[in-house]
Ligand code: SRM
């Protein structure tokens with residue numbers, strides 16, 4: 001039902017032995033990250049009324065409320081349902097929020113692809129009546145005999161299941177990290193020809209457990225637009241029927257792909273659908289645009305992508321981002337979209353409103369994207385402490401400091417304009433997708449991180465472990481020699497992740513080690 005029991009882990013230190021710190025996190029489910037102005041304002045109101053005065057954009061285009069008391073859950077969820085927002089299926093062993101590239105477009109074919117996220121989401125919704133009974137009506141339905149779900153059965157899936165939809169050449173949703181990825185394919189007349197179907201991506205790992213690993217999805221087949229729903233449903237049933245129901249650490253679809261291989265998986269899928277699977281179609285190379293700043297939609301209107309540090313919409317210090325967004329949305333009533341990089345897009349803006357919106361941004365201290373460094377703009381961090389019960393280290397609260405240091409170092413090295421994708425998580429579950437970053441920082445033990453290097457900036461190659469147990473305050477200084485070598489020996493236009501991958505992590509480790517040895521000799 002999209003609700004997690006949590007504890008304020010900061011308060012643990014001062015409040016030992018008491019139950020007072022328990023609170024809940026509520027996650028809404030927003031297919032393609034799309035919501036109306038009214039729905040945004042309802043989220044904003046609920047954050048004050050029942051939450052901790054912040055709204056958290058997630059890496060899967062949802063919102064989270066932190067700090068909700070159990071006694072307020074029902075009212076909070078009812079208030080969401082009043083504006084047609086659900087939390088059902090935002091957590092649990094079920095199909096999670098369906099992601100899609102959120103960039104607005106006037107092209108009806110492309111819009112249809114984005115709206116397909118809703119169709120998929122609706123089709124794969126559980127048929128339970130309990131949600132409404134518990135949270136909305138408050139009364140047992142007349143016929144409240146248990147419903148056996150036609151897709152999920154009595155026992156649901158062995159584990160969570162994630163789906164994302166990408167446009168050709170635009171991997172802003174990190175499509176390869178999903179259980180199922182759909183990449184739209186258009187023909188020469190720019191008509192939707194169908195989808196390349198990918199399967200078996202997933203990132204969660206466990207420290208010191210080699211049988212768990214991050215994995216990118218494999219290309220499986222091409223399907224026509226009218227076949228895609230059936231194909232995705234069939235893949236969900238493969239997970240349902242063959243996923244490991246004994247070991248939760250081995251239960252994601254990626255392990256089936258790894259053990260069966262693509263051919264056997266495709267055969268099984270073919271047996272479960274009523275049409276012939278087709279060979280994959282060629283796709284253009286991916287970029288990973290963040291869709292920030294002012295952009296034309298192609299219909300005379302504009303959309304504005306606003307950077308939100310680690311997705312946390314809050315009023316802090318001089319930056320009253322939450323109040324500012326509320327003021328803009330109240331006055332101009334734009335549609336709202338959340339990105340997979342934890343940012344927000346305001347959509348369908350009349351060009352004549354641009355100056356007034358810029359004045360409001362200034363007034364509330366919301367920075368235009370041009371005033372944010374490339375490295376900060378590309379960074380992601382998960383919530384980690386104090387709310388996440390699985391966090392080993394800080395992430396969201398520490399990331400701004402790490403990015404400050406990166407900014408200084410990159411500037412000193414003459415790399416200030418370089419976009420390097422840095423992502424940090426407080427544990428190996430990978431919620432901010434660090435394993436597809438160019439620099440992945442993964443919480444390992446108290447204030448110590450494993451550094452991963454060599455992922456592709458466009459999310460098509462995994463990073464590999466580089467150095468382990470690096471203290472938080474030493475991350476950037478440790479990487480400085482690698483960044484210096486990058487500046488000296490990169491190929492023209494070569495991104496940092498590609499450079500690390502080409503040179504090899506052993507060579508880079510030697511570079512770092514020789515600098516450390518020199519420094520120690522100097523001491
Ligand atoms: Fe996640 C568990 C936060 C995206 C892999 N994730 C959690 C929990 C609920 C901790 C828990 O189980 O008690 C975290 C709540 C923290 C908090 O205080 O809010 C949490 N995950 C998040 C979010 C909010 C991170 C963010 O920075 O935005 C993202 C919410 C997405 C959403 O709207 O649904 C989030 N989580 C991801 C992603 C990225 C993605 O899906 O694109 C991953 C890696 C991809 C994948 O699933 O393989 C991810 N989260 C996990 C895992 C490891 C799953 C695995 O297969 O091993 C866990 C732990 C688990 O499920 O047992 C987890």
Ligand code: SF4
Nearest residue numbers: 382388391426427431
């Ligand atoms: Fe929590 Fe780990 Fe996910 Fe971060 S990566 S939110 S610490 S589960």
